[in-house]
Amino acid sequence: MWAQREVYFLTFRSGNEMTREEIRDEIIDILQDIAPDEDLSGLDDKTTFRDQLEMDSMDFLDIVMELRKRYRIQIPEEDYPHLASMESTINYLEPVMKDMQRVS
């Protein structure tokens, strides 16, 4: 399992925090993984994913699952609505992810 994809470690560091831009890149990477046929270059951060991409509840579950897989972040089901658009997702993840770093 670990061998075939990039491995992400969770590290705690001071100072060099994960920026909103980095979180955004990470979400784009996840979306690309879940929906390889979507063109994400023109994604508008303020509009919901659902209105721009062909996404259903299964895809939303995958965003949650990918975050767990890559960063060990547990998102409770009642928080899923926070993942509606890029902006709301980043707002929600920023405090959680700021101390994490992706080491490839």
Next chain:
Amino acid sequence: MYDTIIIGAGMSGLAAGIRLAYYDQRVCILERHYTIGGLNSFYRLRGRDYDVGLHAITNFTPKGARKGPLARLLKQLRFRWEDFALSEQIGSSVRFPGIELQFGNDFELLRSEVYRKFPHQKTAFENLLGRISDYDDLDQASFELSARQVLCEVIDDPLLIEMLLCPLMWYGNAREDDMDFGQFCVMFRSIFLEGLARPRAGVRLVIKNLVRKFRGLGGELRLRSGVEKIKTDNGRVIGVVLENGEELEARRVLSSAGWVETMRLCDDISHVETRQAGQLSFVETISILDAPPSKLGYDETIVFFNDSEKFPWRKPDELCDVRTGVICSPNNFRYERGEELEDGSIRITAMANFDRWVNLTDEQYRLEKLRWYDEISASAVRFMPEFRNRVIDTDMFTPKTIRRFTWHENGAVYGAPYKRLDGTTHLQNLFLCGTDQGFVGIVGAIMSGITIANQHCLKD
């Protein structure tokens, strides 16, 4: 200790396994048979490759389509559209005495056929389409409405009702005589609104892709490992016991063995009402021809035939009922030029009585197979060109065969009539996927595995 144990390496079990292994669970699929695929397995006989079940894969949508079960399952299992190498059907039809409705992967063909042959039913047919697109997949109450009743409310020509029900019942109805309206909608979409296709290499390509992906993700697959008992403690599953006595522990179990069959495995249940099991089983003849069917002037992909105005959908009293059937020609798909199949072949399915077939002696079984091969072929040539003088090899499977590949009670192809759409059972960590959860067919079974894995096995 496994996170999840899955019973059955058919389409649904493998699909569920991929989802769980992808998200790092320790998963083990236990399969009783010595081979994978369940009902949709494959085998080799006298130098030729055969598929057990495959006529066509339903729910075909073209590359790039973003909606529909095919697109969803590819995404969910991280496959590319090309991985299944699907070739579209040439064209199919429903044939009743003196009347035919053609359909293909473009829905307009069926619409124009209905308009032409049932000119007074145009509005009714459009209203039916409205009902179908309004229908919501998940609600158990509307799922269980009677399809016949809904159809009678909307359409007033009984012949059109029978002609629409015929293919949809053949490809996915576990209930005798009537059909759940939910199942009707699901099948209508998957056959008429989406379409039919086939991988040139047959079902083995699908199965091999699924298994390779599952194993590649670290999933464990054990063949010849029938589950004999599901061990419970205080309303929870704690593990399973295999036929060889070995015990395995798991945090949850997902079973594709069927409802009655799974209940019977549970050690906290002493009596299972087997009347709840399905009754509908099939025979299928396979005829290898000395030429492709197109040489006989036959290029239909699938023909659903019925020799009277009323479509009979119930278990026959005799060994078989050949008044209605399905003729499939694996050659009649749009393969790339030069990629046509080597052998011409015709597969014909008819209804069968499980009890009558299993109670035959070996000698009788052999003779009845020969007799019914002839009866079925004779019935089919009323709806297609004569092919019997071109046959160079044959095989046939019966309800006994279906039982051997699936262990379904009564060799019931589509399982029990009552479907458990939410996949739950009396035990909080035992779930059901596959045929008896409600989605049938290859794409249906795969979607079932995915859905139940997502709903019940991933979130904690």
